[in-house]
Amino acid sequence: MTSSWSFPLGLVLVLIGGVWGAQGLGWLEGSPMTDETLWAVVGPVVMVIGVLVAVAGLRKRES
Numbered sequence: 001m002t003s004s005w006s007f008p009l010g011l012v013l014v015l016i017g018g019v020w021g022a023q024g025l026g027w028l029e030g031s032p033m034t035d036e037t038l039w040a041v042v043g044p045v046v047m048v049i050g051v052l053v054a055v056a057g058l059r060k061r062e063s
Contacts, residue, residue, distance in 0.1 A: 005057070007058055017047030017049075019043070
């Protein structure tokens with residue numbers, strides 16, 4: 001994967017993880033994922049991975 005895709009991909013992962021986490025916690029309703037512990041855990045994990053990918057992409061751009 002090239003560094004030009006790392007930052008945008010990281011941001012998308014952060015957004016997706018945020019939605020999944022919010023659904024798992026019951027903050028966003030209307031989905032089979034609502035109030036499911038699995039998504040309350042998976043969402044923040046995906047968010048952390050997204051932050052790491054985005055930071056790595058920024059570091060590659062700067063160097």
